[in-house]
Amino acid sequence: MQSIFSNAQNLQINGGQFTNSSRKVEISGLHNGLDILRQRSALEAVLDSKERFDPPKCDPDTRIAIIAQVMAWIRDEDPVATMMWLHGPAGAGKSALAQSIAELCQAEGLLAASFFFSRTAANRSDGRALIPTIVYQLALCLPIATTLIKQCVEKDPSILERSNETQAEKLLVEPFNSWLTFILSWISGTFIFRYTFRSQPQPRLIVIDGLDECHDPEVQCDLLRIIGGVIQRFQFPFRVLITSRPESHIVHTFEHLAVLKSVKLTRLDLRDDVNAHRDILIFLQKEFYKMRNTHPLRRFIPNPWPHPDTVMELARRSSGQFIYASTIIKYIQSPKHRPTDRLQVILGLSPPPVNDSPFAQLDALYTHVFACVEDKLSVLPIFGILIITRGEGDGLVKELTTPTRIEEVLSLQPGDVELLLDDLLSIISLDGPNEPIQLLHASIADYLLNPLRSGQLCIDIGMTHEMLARGYLNLLSHLKRTY
Template identity: 35%
Template structure:
């Protein structure tokens, strides 16, 4: 037997040459001898991709140099012209081959001991090979490394703080048990079968503080538990994470969550990232195609319809109005329209949650189409006041039960009259009630006494119980180009209630210009009011018979406005709460109004 290979143990069954060339499985391990791989040597204790130097001789137990006959084809294949291994040329080798080939040693196990490669066949023979360079290749490991790199690349371009279950959004607002049930049912029914609504996009909208995010969060958690949530993105202007302020990471964030919730599509998304790592610097349209639509098209061509139909399809986008600016918001809506329109990829449906900002209203009016979007207005809900009463009752009762000095609390506290007062001041908006409850939970005094002081506005200024509400109002008012005009309009509303025999309930279309001049507004009255549609309720009534002499039609539209929330007036007339430059001094405003009216 040739002198650098030794056979130990009983005679091995000699396999036929055809047994040395089986079809290679896609995930295999190999060892390169003379740069040619020998498959099956998976237990090497050498570093991957490195070469190991072995002693310059190999012998059997008697000191004889031996080579088993069945290894001749391996040495024959391995001995190439570009070899860097010194093989004893006394071996009976066949002519050199031009390129290395990959082969398998059948029915064998391998190990490296003391610098020697030991191959144990199932027949009992042990083969030792020395004086060779070995390089390991790991197809499975290489695939895993490539996949991991793609996932890491994707992770570097997402906004994890925008997930519904992100750590930054720990303990997010959610619907109180037993509240918002009818609205939740409508949304979940839409998620289950959008065809019943003849739409693939739902727009849930309502004024500031209406509890939209709490509803979106609760629905997202419900769908996630049912494995029906594809992805979610919660925009926020107030977030410490800058990536929640804009749309640049929206598609990557959705794609990442889809990978977590739909493992079947992972290889296809990873493949797209490997093909084009720069995809994250391209347009949102290109990202959508590459990271979501193409992978789902490939998945659909591989998997049966019954498998694809079970894949989550609902995407929730909350706080769209808090995405940087109107142009960015419209880009998001455009992308979502492309997403739900690609039914050949996957039948996604989207739930968009926002305030009724003018540009968003216009998009749904003009670009979405009735066949695309279904609208759900929180202001139309008949359960608002009842839900707020349930929430306040439960929370204040819990405070009473946990308060250690119960003898200081009035009997039966909280009373129905207290609950009703909070509900009335809430004006159908959960944020006021939630702010009141949170303050009482954290105050140090007797809860009933602190609540009475809060409702009567006799708390010391430093207490700042409505800091969260104030921050919300400040954010909305200061970002509008008509912020100072809003102060004037709020003054006019209060002026009419104080000095007129009837409340301010509307402005005739023909009088809009007069109101604009009277208040020195920088834009038409109705233009300004619609820009604050999350704070002011503004409606064009049907034409009424109030024709002026020069109005041939005999009819004019009646426009009217009022705050959604009574606390807006409290905020804007309190110099300690309103931002500097936006405080309404009612007495000064009234004086100026009289001067303007009487021309003095």
């Protein structure tokens, strides 16, 4: 048969595939397996992407003990893959820790891949983008698996349309567990063989930050199941660091999913960080020092400023959560305003100017947390009771904030309080029916009591006192009838 190009001149072909008789001829074009994988990856979510310009990170003089603990886990010579779940309240600084740890590992040649979820960015909130993005980075930094990953995608590009579980099996488990990978590993002296001879470190850390910001709770749990299965079968000593808030469905998955019970899992709760208050104090002191020396209006800032007691008060208001400290510093250090005046606003000694939002970042966080609550009308009275009794050290007053006692006062069924507060575990501590509920953010009270900040979520403190009084009168009346 005469060629269809027999009379063509200056012919150039880019990409595509042609069939001649029964023989298929493939023409290499612009897109090979890695190109296809790259197109399906959310590169905006990786450590040093342009979209993540100026990401939060830890001050070098803070979080020292926690970072040292995580780095020791990463560097550990255990030859099996392991997982760490770093969790803590909203605004505790989990993403800053993940960023700082990933940067340290990148500098040491230990970072293999990263994915930073964000609910406000479409590609970074899509759980379907996680596996391709991780695989693409692994293929670039670990040549021993590049060929097999590339071949898998070229053989069947539709693999990227399959489920997350299938992608993980074909693009992670099979390439890294294949006999070819082990031969190349032996030849190159990487991973298991390299540890034997104490040679240069190899990329091993996979960071998945903010899992709770993935768009769908069911997808979050499914990703944990898949990651657990991959770790269980990996023949290479990867370290998978996952950070998230302690949302109830994530906690339940870690505690009850069988596959996660069979992997080596380390849990790190930021609520247990005894140095959090000290670290926040250091952060505030350094930021105020910087303002006194670099702010455009520094000539008009007294020195010393602010008073040490004021800095201590701001650290106390932070409740161990870095988001309060970072929010107020961002507001105070504005180059177009006087820091001294703005500090007065933060302390409540001066009213904020019209259309000014000193706590905008905090307000957005709290608004999002409460947006996940189904029955807000039933939740707000509970928070009213917690706010009225906050800061009280008396044992009797503390007893008023146990789920059991609140249910009695509000005429709720046993277990109702724990059900109602199930979506708010990132801002409260709920440890059982007879343990006092604690607000993890002191500033949540200011938010809920200010209608300009919380809008329809605002709590009327007078009505809350009235409700509490009626509840106790009903309770006393019931006790009289009982006895």
